[in-house]
Amino acid sequence: MKNLYCAIDLGGTKINIGIMTKDGEVLDNIKIPTEVEKGPENALNNIKNTIYELLNRLNLKKEDLKGIGIGSPGPLDSERGVIIESANLKGWKNVEVVKALSEDFKDIPIKLENDGNAAALGEYLFGFGKNSRNFIYITVSTGVGGGAIIDGKLQRGANSNAFEVGHTIISINGPKCNCGNNGCLEAFASGTAIERIAEEKLLQGNESLISQIKGEGKLKAEHVFEAAKKGDKLALEIVENEGYYLGIGLFNIIALYNPEKISIGGGVSNCLDMFYDKMISTINSMSLKPSREICEIKKAQREDCGLVGAGALAFYE
Ligand SMILES: [Zn+2]
The missing domain is CATH 3.30.420.40 (ATPase, nucleotide binding domain)
Structure with a gap:
């Protein structure tokens, strides 16, 4: 059991996915294209596969993850874990990000937040x-x-x-x-x-x-x-x-x-x-x-x- 966290920085052109410690040290990360036009389901599947790839590369198990956090363009509803819509994610409406990820990562807390807020938190804690x-x-x-x-x-x-x-x-x-x-x-x-x-x-x-x-x-x-x-x-x-x-x-x-x-x-x-x-x-x-x-x-x-x-x-x- 390790205290590690999965970080997902979702953007209009690329998605950066990493595994990090509580001190802000990124152990490994992979960037994949968002491919907005292929829709949210495709992107969410790619995110899941990339998390598995990272776990594999680092020789970790799902249980080593203590939480998953996602920063995304808004407007979104962080309580419900839903991206409502976004100028940067054209055609995506009411995307249930947290629900989709929790199908694979049950019992792991998953948080969704506006990307500006997430970046502010990162620079506040580690910069x-x-x-x-x-x-x-x-x-x-x-x-x-x-x-x-x-x-x-x-x-x-x-x-x-x-x-x-x-x-x-x-x-x-x-x-x-x-x-x-x-x-x-x-x-x-x-x-x-x-x-x-x-x-x-x-x-x-x-x-x-x-x-x-x-x-x-x-x-x-x-x-x-x-x-x-x-x-x-x-x-x-x-x-x-x-x-x-x-x-x-x-x-x-x-x-x-x-x-x-x-x-x-x-x-x-x-x-x-x-x-x-x-x-x-x-x-x-x-x-x-x-x-x-x-x-x-x-x-x-x-x-x-x-x-x-x-x-x-x-x-x-
Ligand atoms: Zn304006």
Whole structure:
């Protein structure tokens, strides 16, 4: 009998499945494609088979697992263990994830949680959030999401959908967001927003290295950062803009939660050093000095916080 946990980080393109200890050490993990279009049943079967493969590779038995935790895009119902629907899992409706897994893994506690909350828990327990009581994780990639731990407790809200920070509105007349509203933080500061802004500027006839770097393909946020590194004026402006809007988003979080630490993860955070100063100076230009001054803001330390946080759901109360 070993005290191990199975962690499942379910995403729109891939699923990362691992076996981990209570200290956040991942003993082994396998990534498989989600194949959203083949439906949830196919994905759930692949998840089960991968868990068996991992147990096999590690020479473990089912009984060595003390719990299974799943982080998934929402909205979902964590009480019932059901993914209600998701923009990232097109066509999946009312998927009974916990019930499906418990057919194979009877008597093992199985928890389902919003992926932003799971990642926040992972970074809180095993990353930059360690030794704090009030911690915020935000992820900036295709979208903007995250989670909050306040007084040592994960903030789930009434039905597990708390902390939709990407859809807090920072300018009522701002650009249209994927969610249907206007001016959400996500519409200003996500990787997708960086791409949209760059495309608009290029269409207006602005000269920029971005066009050469992207070539014939689709414009990506990475292209903008690459051009900025080479000193391209337009790219530098867009990156500065990223720091400004993220700074406003973070100020709102600081005003609401008074956290000791905030960490920033997701693809865009790989270039955090390029807009960190603008982000911090934006925050520092605002009010609420005591809350601002106590808050430390850094890049996330655990790139796999989505995975280890999912596993931690199984033992964290
Ligand atoms: Zn939105």
